[in-house]
Amino acid sequence: MRFTIRQNDLRTKARAGELETDHGTILTPIFMPVGTAATVKGIFHRDVRDEARAQIILANTYHLYLRPGMPIIEAAGGVHRFSTWEGPMLTDSGGFQVFSLAACRKLKEEGCHFRSHIDGSKHLFTPESVIDTERTIGADIMMAFDECPPGDAPREYAAKSLELTQRWLDRCFDRYHRTQPKYGHYQALFPIVQGCTYPDLRSRAAENVLQYDADGYAIGGLAVGEPTEVMYEMIEVVNAVLPENRPRYLMGVGTPVNILEAIERGVDMFDCVMPTRNGRNGQLFTAEGVINIRNKKWEADFSPIDPEGTAFVDTLYSKAYLHHLCVCGEMLAAQIASLHNIAFYLRLVGMAREHILAGDFKPWKETMVQKLTRRL
C-alpha cells in the first residue's frame, strides 16, 4: 500500500496525498462514511460513490461478526462482493465497542468478553480472533484491536489501558504476519495510538507504534468526552512523532470544524457517524452553517436544500419538502439528509485538498471555520 504526498502546505502541517489500495486510489485528506453493517445507513452504494463521491467506506468487525456472521461473509467471497461496494474499505476492529458497549463486556488480558447486545450470547474477542475476523471480512485496511478508554480516564487507568493496548497490538501484528489475505487483494493493518489526554502517554504510544513500520497509523481515543482543545493538543503531540510518509487516521472525528483543524495539524483520514446520525435527526451541515430542518421556519421555504451542494438531492428538493418529510418521520427524510451530509463532508475535505495544493489552505480554513458553526 503506497502513500505519496503531493503537496505540503507551507504555513501549516496540512498535506495532500494519494493512498493506493487494490480497490483504487484515495485522495487525501479524506472523509470515510461509516457503514457499520456494510451499509451507509439509508444510502445506495451508487449514491455514496457517485453523488457523495466517497472514495472509501467503513464497516465494523464486531457488528458484522454478530450479524450476518463470518460463515456468510466468507461464503459471499468477502465484504466487497457481499455488499457490492467495489471501492476501498476499512474495518474498525471492535475496539470502540469496548468503549460504547462498556455495559456489555468484561476486559481481560486475553481479550474482551462481550455479551451480544442483540441476544445476550457471549463472545470472546482477542487480538488474534479479531485479525482472523478482519481477514475474513476482507477490508483493504484493518484496524488493530485496542481498548478505547473514556476521555476523562484518570492517569493511572490510562497508563494501564495503554499498556494493554500495546500488548494487544503486538499480538495483532504477530497474527497479521502469520496470516494471508483470503480474496487476493492486499490488506493493511493500522495500529492505533492511545494515551487519553496525557501528552507523555500519547508521545510514548506514538513512539511505540513506529516499530511495526505500518502502512498507516491511527489516533484513537479522542472525541470521547475530553474538551476539544485537548483533542487538538493530543493530535499535535502524536503527529510530531508519527512518520511524515505514512497516512494518519483520526478515528471517529468529527464536526466539520474538527476535521479542518485536524487537517491543519497533519491528519489525512477521518470517519464519523455525525453526518449520517445527525442527518437522520434533521441536522444538515452546509458551507454556510448548520440547519435544523425540523424547525418551523423552513415550513414554507421552497429554496433548494443546499444551492452549492453537488449531490442531486441538494438542488432537486426544497427545504420545505425535506422539513415536511422530517416532521412526518418519513424514511426519505433520513435518506436525503444523510446523502446531503456525507456529500457535504466529502466536498469539504475535497476543498481542503484543493486549497492545500493551491497553497492557501490556512486563510481558506479560517474563513470556513467562521461560517461552519453558524446556525441558520
Add this chain to the structure above:
RNA sequence: GUGGAUGUAGCUCAGUCGGUUAGAGCGUCGGAUUGUGGUUCCGAAGGUCGAGGGUUCGAGCCCUUUUUUCCACC
C-alpha cells in the same frame, strides 16, 4: 321547540371524596449526538379550567343563569 350530552394548553384528551404550584400525548421552540445499541435522548414555552353569579375555610369538580358544539325526538 323539548330532552340529553359537551366545553380544561395550538390539537386530542385525563383530572379520584371539593384540598398544596391543574397534567399527558401530539404540535411548537431550543439543545444534545464524534472508530453507529438512536424513526433516539434532554429541556423550555404555552392555562382567567366557555362566561357571569352563588355555596364553602377552600371550587376544574357542587348549585344557578347564560352561552358553544353535538346527538335524539317533535
